[in-house]
Amino acid sequence: MRKRVGMEVSLACSEAARLSRVDVVSAYPITPQTHIVERLAEMVAKGQLDAEFLCVESEHSAMSACLGSSAVGARVFTATAGQGLELMHEVLYVASASRLPIVMIVANRALSAPLNVWGDHSDVMAVRDTGWIQYFAENGQEAFDLVPCAFKIAENRNVLLPVMVHMDGFHLTHVVESLYLMSQEEVDSYLPPYEPLHSLNPDKPVTMGAFAAPFIYTEAKKAQQEAVRDSKQYILQAWKEFGALTGREYTPLKSYMMDDAEEVFFVIGSFSEMASVAVDKMRERGEKVGLLSLKLWRPFPTEELKEALRGKQLVAVLDRSLSPGTESPLFTEVRSSIYDMREKTRVIGFIGGLGGRELSPDDFEQMMERARTLSHNGFVGQAEMIGVRD
């Protein structure tokens, strides 16, 4: 029987990177991801991890150095959050289009201004279209598990794409959780050494990052689009293998009390555990409520979502970010995904939990209450902000 240990989730993530035998860690400090790279620096300094730790001068350079290391065939890891993710924004596109299997943890954080270091998904949504495979951890165990999975997926020769593991800043990064760690043997049996398909090597010179004129740019982008779409089967395969090894299998959507549910909460990240408490309470009152927690954000699991929402009356979608001037990203995505289903499920959008604002189970109950009212009134308006003072 495996033993549970109590550990800060950030440190568990560092442990996961160590067990994944990363070659290069290139990072820059930013709250709330700092503990992850601090611990990795310590591991390298103490000789517990044979890797190069690059303490660079910005996140832009952190990701740029990742490009270089990955291009010569090293296994590369980094972590960032909020503003840091924004500063590396343009580099992210290069990583994915260059098909470099870099793995990055993002400790989700709000974006300035006003300055706010707490949990929020504004940073996630800003990098939605960068071509990275992206998924969410909702607790410490998932954050730990999803790191070796990320390397397994990224380095699959049918995939060769970078992977972002999202975890909510503070709500996950800074809490101590009881979790199962894996042994080095277990991780090794799951994650073979990285054998790059192409790398920069004088023995076999290759050109990477050539420029594309209009006559060929679209073709290059189409290839990338297909690579990301097709990656889903390999993501599922990697998760399945992980499940066989550890008993913890991940799926694009995590369902809770969904079988007979008529009304559904749809959340991403750490709020799913809060929402599940609300579901339990509402179930006690006989309300047929269920919960969907999105794990896989890119590629978006449209088919799975349609299947999960088939025949449901309404789905209340909680966004932790804004798209000022229009609807929020998750809401738009859900509504567009199920738009062409014959049987309509009403999608009601909410915005909450911005910049670390707490939402309690009561808040979720009220959210569903409000969703019912709006649905009853034939909701056509904008997503509503919850827990906000006028």
Place this chain on the structure above:
Amino acid sequence: MQQYSVFVPRLLPKEEFLAPGYRSCPGCGETLIVRMVTKALGRNVIVTNATGCLEIVTSPLPTTSWRVPWIHTLFENTAAVASGIESGLKILKRKGKLGDKKIKVVAFAGDGATADIGLQALSGAMERGHDFMYVCFDNEAYMNTGVQRSSSTPYGASTTTSPVGRGVGQITWKKNMPAIAVAHNIPYVATASPSYPFDLMQKAQKALNVNGPAYLHVLSPCPPGWGTPADISVKLGRLAVENGVFPLFEVVDGKYKLTVETGPLRPIKPYIKAQGRFRHLNDESINLIQERVKKEYDVLLNKIKCGA
């Protein structure tokens, strides 16, 4: 160290690492520099290239001119990419995945990518002490985007963003990038010019063999940007050395040394008058520049004399 200058030029390496067919303008200084530098370095290098003319003229998909491993990613991050490559090579060697061959990381970037937008990344990489060499092609403006001023554009040059109007064009003095590199206490800094090929190639070899960061700042005449005919690029490069506008020196472990002695400085006027970008300058402006060149040259000589 090979003393190229004691050999006749035909004994230089015949092998070209930049395949013919690249699309640079006639008289381009940059591609001349790249050919010479890569010849001097040989094939055990990995090149990382900033966005700019060089990347555009050598890598239109699906073709490439590069016979050495080469990567282009972005404009301002070349030194950071070089850091990553060097660290990657280091660990892969340590883990026995790459053999023992010494592979040098070489960064190529223009003056905008170096002195402006990429300065932070370069400073970081030099400060961290990565074993890499950085070659800045200084054509003194953003030529790839159509001749806009950079912080390396000389006083009085007309560019599309320092137009003449009622003034003199560029009103600031050229940023001293070599001095900035020296301030990082790196083992090797040098200026060079494709008009002095042996000097350039020797410096490239020195940079190759240094353990730690090396910085080469190379003047790169640019006919369309400078408003000059294509057949005088090499001559302009010589004039710039002979008149003190771009003296050739190296700084080994902080010690300055002139590598090309030219005797008394020639006046800058013929150099200025040969270029369309300075066409508008009157004698007063030219004198101002002349004084400045003299002053900066004296500062340099003083550094050499003091053994600084």
